[in-house]
Amino acid sequence: MKKLLSLLFVCTLVCVLAACGGGNSPEGVATKAMTSLMKKDYKAYVDLMQFKDDRKLSDEQRDELAGIVESKMSKKFSRHGDIKDFKIGTPKVEEDKAVVPVDLTFGDGTTGQETIKVVKNSKGDWKLDAGK
Numbered sequence: 001m002k003k004l005l006s007l008l009f010v011c012t013l014v015c016v017l018a019a020c021g022g023g024n025s026p027e028g029v030a031t032k033a034m035t036s037l038m039k040k041d042y043k044a045y046v047d048l049m050q051f052k053d054d055r056k057l058s059d060e061q062r063d064e065l066a067g068i069v070e071s072k073m074s075k076k077f078s079r080h081g082d083i084k085d086f087k088i089g090t091p092k093v094e095e096d097k098a099v100v101p102v103d104l105t106f107g108d109g110t111t112g113q114e115t116i117k118v119v120k121n122s123k124g125d126w127k128l129d130a131g132k
Helices: 002-021 026-038 042-047 059-080
Strands: 083-088 092-094 097-106 111-120 126-129
Touching: 026 042, 026 083, 026 097, 026 111, 026 126, 042 059
Parallel strands: none
Antiparallel strands: 083 097, 092 097, 097 111, 111 126
């Protein structure tokens, strides 16, 4: 009986951990993207991007693109004290594309709204739409 209960507990734990991963959904990708921006981990943000031709970036291209993202994000958000918190809304999904609304709270207490566009790649995984 103890083995059965232990096995049930382990199975339940695995299911809970798998459900919390949230990576293969529009909301999961948006959450990872916003978390990367909050931590100023722009390379992780770039790793979430999907390019139209399914190409992989070299380390040099990845670093260059991360620098571009950093520059754009610091111009866009720094005047309000960077992102302090965010809340992911309900995405609008149309086949292999989705738009995810995000409510932002900044360091100075102001709030704002953004949208994150995501697409499903050839493997069926959701990624940020790089648009290129």
